[in-house]
Every structure is written in C-alpha cells, then in structure tokens.
Amino acid sequence: MSTDPQWKNPVIRWVDDRLPIFTYMDHEYQQFPMPRNLNYFWNFGALASIVLVVMVVTGIMLAMQYTPHVDHAFESLERIRRDVNYGWLLQYIHMNGASMFFIVVYIHMFRGLYYGSYKAPRELLWMLGVVILLLMMATAFMGYVLPWGQMSYWGATVITNLFSAIPIVGDWVVTLLWGGFSVDNATLNRFFSLHYLMPFVLFAVVGLHVVALHVSKSNNPDGIEMQGPQDSVPFHPYFTAKDSVGIGVFLLFFAFFVFYAPNFFGEPDNYIEANPLQTPAHIVPEWYFLPFYAILRSVTFDVLFIPAKLMGVLLMFGSIMILFILPWLDTAKVRSARYRPIYKFVFWVFLIDCLVLGYCGAKPAEGWYLVLGQVATLYYFLHFLIVMPILGKIETPLPVPTSISQAVTGSGGGGAAGATAAKMEKS
Amino acid sequence: MRKAIITLISAVAFGVTGQAMAAGGVEIPKRDWSFQGIFGSYDRASAQRGFQVYQEVCAGCHSLNYIYYRNLMELGYSEAAVKAFAAESEVEDGPNDEGEMFMRPAVPSDRLVKPFPNAQAARASNGGALPPDLTLMVEARIGGPNYLYSLLTGYTDPPADVEVMEGMNYNAYFAGHQIAMAAPLSEDAVEYADGTKATVAQMAEDITVFLAWASEPNMEERKGMGMKVMLFLIVFCGLLIAVKRRVWADVH
Numbered sequence: 001m002s003t004d005p006q007w008k009n010p011v012i013r014w015v016d017d018r019l020p021i022f023t024y025m026d027h028e029y030q031q032f033p034m035p036r037n038l039n040y041f042w043n044f045g046a047l048a049s050i051v052l053v054v055m056v057v058t059g060i061m062l063a064m065q066y067t068p069h070v071d072h073a074f075e076s077l078e079r080i081r082r083d084v085n086y087g088w089l090l091q092y093i094h095m096n097g098a099s100m101f102f103i104v105v106y107i108h109m110f111r112g113l114y115y116g117s118y119k120a121p122r123e124l125l126w127m128l129g130v131v132i133l134l135l136m137m138a139t140a141f142m143g144y145v146l147p148w149g150q151m152s153y154w155g156a157t158v159i160t161n162l163f164s165a166i167p168i169v170g171d172w173v174v175t176l177l178w179g180g181f182s183v184d185n186a187t188l189n190r191f192f193s194l195h196y197l198m199p200f201v202l203f204a205v206v207g208l209h210v211v212a213l214h215v216s217k218s219n220n221p222d223g224i225e226m227q228g229p230q231d232s233v234p235f236h237p238y239f240t241a242k243d244s245v246g247i248g249v250f251l252l253f254f255a256f257f258v259f260y261a262p263n264f265f266g267e268p269d270n271y272i273e274a275n276p277l278q279t280p281a282h283i284v285p286e287w288y289f290l291p292f293y294a295i296l297r298s299v300t301f302d303v304l305f306i307p308a309k310l311m312g313v314l315l316m317f318g319s320i321m322i323l324f325i326l327p328w329l330d331t332a333k334v335r336s337a338r339y340r341p342i343y344k345f346v347f348w349v350f351l352i353d354c355l356v357l358g359y360c361g362a363k364p365a366e367g368w369y370l371v372l373g374q375v376a377t378l379y380y381f382l383h384f385l386i387v388m389p390i391l392g393k394i395e396t397p398l399p400v401p402t403s404i405s406q407a408v409t410g411s412g413g414g415g416a417a418g419a420t421a422a423k424m425e426k427s
Numbered sequence: 428m429r430k431a432i433i434t435l436i437s438a439v440a441f442g443v444t445g446q447a448m449a450a451g452g453v454e455i456p457k458r459d460w461s462f463q464g465i466f467g468s469y470d471r472a473s474a475q476r477g478f479q480v481y482q483e484v485c486a487g488c489h490s491l492n493y494i495y496y497r498n499l500m501e502l503g504y505s506e507a508a509v510k511a512f513a514a515e516s517e518v519e520d521g522p523n524d525e526g527e528m529f530m531r532p533a534v535p536s537d538r539l540v541k542p543f544p545n546a547q548a549a550r551a552s553n554g555g556a557l558p559p560d561l562t563l564m565v566e567a568r569i570g571g572p573n574y575l576y577s578l579l580t581g582y583t584d585p586p587a588d589v590e591v592m593e594g595m596n597y598n599a600y601f602a603g604h605q606i607a608m609a610a611p612l613s614e615d616a617v618e619y620a621d622g623t624k625a626t627v628a629q630m631a632e633d634i635t636v637f638l639a640w641a642s643e644p645n646m647e648e649r650k651g652m653g654m655k656v657m658l659f660l661i662v663f664c665g666l667l668i669a670v671k672r673r674v675w676a677d678v679h
Contacts, residue, residue: 036678075493078493078562078563079493081643081645082493082498082644082645088643088645088648088649089649089652092649233678237674238674238675238678241667241670241671241674241675242675244667244670244671245664245667245668247667248660248663248664248667248668249664251660252657252661252664255653255656255657255660256657258653259649259650259652259653259654259656259657260465260650260653262649263566268566268567268568268569268571269567271563271567271642272559272563281602
C-alpha cells in the first residue's frame with residue numbers, strides 16, 4: 001500500500017530528494033493505513049489538535065493587547081473586550097476554548113480507557129498523552145490567573161499554597177513560585193511568561209504523541225491489530241472526510257458557547273477585580289479541575305505520619321500519576337471493552353465516579369458532600385489499584401473476531417472485503 | 428430549546444444549576460429581559476431611562492470606571508448630546524507647559540468622572556463601606572440582571588427575629604441580608620424625560636437594562652455574528668456529511 005510516490009513536478013522532486021517532506025506527508029497523511037472500523041470517538045484526537053491551534057492563535061493575539069501587571073491586567077481585559085476590534089471574540093474563543101480543550105481531551109482519554117488503547121504496543125503513546133494532560137492543566141491554571149479577577153487571585157493562592165505541604169522545601173518552593181511572599185505582581189509576570197511558553201512545549205509533546213501513534217497505528221473499537229490491506233483504509237480521503245465531519249459538528253458546539261453562552265463555564269466572581277483583602281465565599285477552580293479538587297479536599301485526617309494536607313496533595317497528583325502505570329495495572333489480554341463484559345460495566349462505574357468527584361468538587365467540602373467525595377476518591381484509586389489488575393485475571397472475555405474485516409463484514413475477510421480493498425487501492 | 432440545552436449541559440457539567448441562587452441561598456425570581464435570547468437586544472428607551480437613574484441616583488456614590496462618554500452614543504444619544512453631557516463634569520489634566528495640573532471640562536474620550544478620587548475617600552463618605560464600581564455588576568453577580576433587579580426592589584422591613592446592625596439595611600436578596608447601601612430608589616426619585624411613571628420597579632428595571640449594556644456593550648454584535656456563524660456551520664456540516672458519505676460509500 002505505501003509505495004513511494006513519483007513526483008512529477010521538478011521543483012517538488014528537487015526538494016523531496018534533499019528533504020523528503022512531500023514523501024513524508026504522503027506516507028503519514030495520505031496513504032497512512034487506518035483501521036476501517038473506527039467510530040466517531042476517534043475524531044477527538046484531531047479535534048484536540050484543532051483546539052490547540054485555535055488557542056495558540058487567539059492567545060498570541062490576546063497577548064498583543066494584554067498587560068501583565070496587577071494594576072492593569074483586569075482593566076486590559078476590559079479594554080480588549082470593549083475597544084479592540086473583535087477583541088471580545090478573541091477573548092470568548094480563548095476563554096471557552098480552554099473548556100473545549102478539556103471536554104475534547106477527556107472524551108479522548110475515556111475513549112482510550114474503553115477500548116484499551118493504552119495497552120501494548122501503545123504504552124508510550126498513552127504516557128505521552130498523560131504528559132500532555134499535565135501540561136494542559138498547568139497551562140490552563142496559569143492562564144486563569146491572568147485576568148486577575150477574584151477567582152484568578154484566590155485560585156492562584158490556594159493552588160500555589162499546596163506546594164507548602166511538601167516536607168522541608170515546601171515553603172521555599174512556594175516563595176519561588178510566587179517570586180515573593182504572596183501572590184503578587186511577580187507571580188502574575190512569571191505566570192504570563194510560562195503561560196505563553198508551555199503551549200509550545202505542549203506542541204512538541206503532541207508531536208511525539210503523533211509520531212508514536214504513527215508507529216503503532218490507531219487502535220480500533222475491536223481492539224485487534226490490522227493484519228493487511230483488507231483491514232484498513234488510507235487516511236486520505238477516508239479520514240480527512242470523517243474527521244472533517246467531526247470538526248464541523250465540534251465547531252458548531254464551540255460556536256454556540258462563544259456566541260450565545262460565553263460566560264457559561266466561567267465564574268461571576270472573576271468579573272470582580274482581584275482583592276487580596278477580601279476572600280470570596282466559595283473558592284472553586286474551573287470545572288475541569290473539580291474532580292481533582294474533590295480528591296485534594298477528601299483527606300481530612302492525618303494518615304500515619306503524613307499530615308492531611310500533604311496526603312491530599314499526594315492523592316491529587318497521584319490520581320494523574322497513576323495513569324502512567326495503567327498499561328501495567330491492566331492485566332487483561334483483550335483490549336476492547338466490547339469483548340470484556342465485566343470491564344464494560346466497571347468502565348461506566350468509573351466514569352460516573354469521576355462525575356461524582358466533579359460534583360463534590362463544586363460543592364463545599366462539608367457534611368454529605370465530603371463523605372460522598374471521600375467514597376468517590378477511594379473508589380477512584382480502587383479502580384486502578386485493585387479492580388483493573390484482578391479483573392484481567394478473573395474475567396472471561398467474549399470471543400474476539402480474528403480480523404477487523406471479519407468484524408466489519410461478518411465473513412472471513414474473503415471476497416467482498418477483498419474486492420473493496422482492491423477498489424480503494426485504485427482510487 | 429436553548430434553555431433546555433443549557434440546563435442539560437450544566438447538569439452534566441457537575442451541577443452548576445445553582446446559578447439562580449444568591450450567595451445567601453435565597454431563590455432569585457426570574458424575569459424576562461429584552462437582551463436575553465438569541466435575538467435579544469438592549470431596549471434603548473429603557474437603557475436611556477436607566478442612564479438617567481444612574482446619573483441622578485447612583486452616580487453620587489458608584490463609579491462606572493470602564494465606560495467612556497463616547498460609549499453613550501451606542502445608547503442612541505447624538506454626538507452633540509454626549510459632548511454637552513461630558514462638558515458638565517470636570518476632569519484633571521496635565522501637566523501643562525508650566526508643569527501644573529489643571530481642570531478642564533470632560534470630552535467624549537474621557538471616562539465617566541468618578542464620584543470619589545479613591546477608595547479611601549469613598550469609604551470615608553459611606554460609613555466605611557466601599558460602593559463597588561457598577562460597570563460589570565450584571566456579570567459579576569450570580570443571577571445577573573435578575574439579581575440586580577431583585578436587590579433594588581428587595582428592601583423590606585426585617586423579620587421580627589432579625590436585628591439589623593447599626594448603619595446597615597435589611598434586604599431580602601443580599602447575601603446575609605444586611606447591606607450598607609440604603610434603599611436607593613423611592614417613588615418618583617427621578618422625573619423621566621419621556622414621561623414614564625418612575626415607580627421603584629420601573630427604575631430598577633431601567634437601571635438593570637442600562638447596567639447590562641454597560642457590562643457587555645457588544646452583546647448585540649456578538650449575537651448577530653453568532654447567527655451568521657451558526658447558519659454557515661450548519662450548511663457546512665451538511666456538506667461535510669454528504670462528502671463523507673460519498674467517500675465512504677464503497678467501503679460500507
């Protein structure tokens with residue numbers, strides 16, 4: 001299937017002989033074999049890269065107008081909204097784009113969890129994805145500080161203070177983060193600088209993620225490897241067309257929020273300028289951090305010699321770090337939940353558990369909410385540390401199809417499928 | 428439909444449905460506003476009346492820091508009217524060639540003149556309480572315009588078991604019910620230029636419309652562009668789906 005193309009244009013041939021970018025593009029984005037049975041959940045990787053580009057472009061333009069100074073930051077955002085041509089549009093796209101990024105990436109991750117996309121040989125691909133998530137979180141957190149509203153300021157205060165829980169060096173780390181002895185101008189300046197830097201680091205890791213993907217190729221809903229041309233279709237035109245549908249529908253969703261509910265994901269408190277002397281009644285992070293916030297606050301007691309605060313911080317970071325070792329915690333041989341009847345159920349329980357954590361994160365950590373959050377936190381870790389390793393050993397999977405073409409056509413991958421494959425190669 | 432979508436999404440997005448609750452946990456009654464909905468626009472007559480209420484009632488204590496006189500033209504005032512209005516106030520300018528600061532009449536490119544030069548002066552004149560800037564008031568409170576309207580019409584006698592502190596006033600919708608601002612509106616507090624009867628409810632509605640405009644002056648541009656973008660994307664999606672089906676026809 002992947003034959004080296006013969007470039008007819010002499011300029012293209014001259015360049016390609018010296019730097020084979022055209023051949024590379026042809027291999028990786030034209031002829032590149034994709035499993036023919038992918039469903040629309042496989043759109044979300046492409047969607048995430050689109051949002052990243054949108055965020056970088058709008059962010060660069062906003063940075064041209066933004067003033068990173070405690071006395072002017074809040075006002076500069078108002079000036080962008082009111083006086084910069086289409087400034088309101090840039091700002092609403094960037095603001096809602098952050099939420100869109102997390103919606104898309106969370107769906108992308110749960111897709112991976114459901115179909116076992118993290119399993120061999122895709123462990124590194126998955127781990128690079130977790131690095132991307134961490135970078136996204138750091139970038140989003142620092143970006144949220146820049147408007148210098150009440151939630152920006154107090155969110156920054158709460159989150160940076162977490163590092164003071166680290167034994168011995170904690171206070172030193174916090175002072176380093178702040179660039180002083182409280183969240184102040186120096187903090188805002190370094191957060192702005194890092195907020196501008198990190199998306200480019202993110203870009204690089206996304207590049208590695210894509211390279212790793214192009215080595216192991218896409219997983220698919222049946223969780224079995226492609227065995228030949230009858231199992232695959234070339235990326236172009238099949239997935240350029242299919243991804244475009246996803247992008248179109250996604251842009252509709254995105255545009256709805258930008259134009260008709262731009263403050264839906266935001267907090268009214270962030271339209272009040274930061275005031276170090278006045279703490280808001282409820283400090284809540286952006287919605288995409290709520291599950292982790294619930295985990296952080298779920299530890300209300302000291303665990304052995306570890307103080308409650310440190311334990312909360314450890315669990316919060318642990319809840320993401322645990323994803324790094326997931327490929328080895330899951331002992332099942334079969335990838336896709338489609339052929340794992342018990343895991344399919346467990347997956348939905350885990351998804352609901354994450355939503356419950358998010359719900360608890362939005363509520364004050366007291367009474368019933370606290371208990372619910374603690375139970376959900378416990379289950380979150382049980383899922384990874386107990387359920388996943390044991391389930392792989394005791395579960396009897398359903399019969400897995402021998403090949404993708406068999407799964408698609410219901411036959412042994414003979415006549416009909418072979419004919420289509422032949423026709424595709426012609427086109 | 429839009430409300431249904433929003434409610435659905437908010438229910439999924441971790442129960443942010445408590446939007447209509449004030450910080451004190453009081454339910455805020457919902458009202459219909461001209462600027463809501465996908466075709467919503469600011470009622471100019473109401474906003475102009477609201478501006479009159481702002482000038483005659485609110486502006487004594489509350490600033491509108493992010494609004495310039497020139498912005499008032501968006502409410503339907505003529506350039507001459509805005510110039511004349513700006514000239515009624517004086518702003519400090521300078522330094523001049525002698526290095527002195529001087530006062531001059533305001534021009535449309537100036538910000539609305541603040542009632543107090545700084546927060547300390549504002550507190551000193553208001554029994555220690557700081558009257559907040561009103562530019563973003565509608566966006567900066569849970570419940571938005573409904574909250575503002577309720578607050579302005581929510582001054583009642585306190586229940587028998589509540590003792591109102593010295594210098595505070597009872598308000599049914601304010602968080603904690605004790606607010607430093609005395610009831611700002613009373614029957615016929617202003618005489619509307621267009622002859623509308625100035626009831627408390629009418630003035631509360633007008634000032635809310637005006638402040639909603641102040642918080643987001645380009646809302647109409649946003650919704651107008653949104654309509655074009657959505658229509659384009661719907662057609663575009665239709666085309667993309669048709670292309671996709673055509674391309675995949677020989678595989679399925």
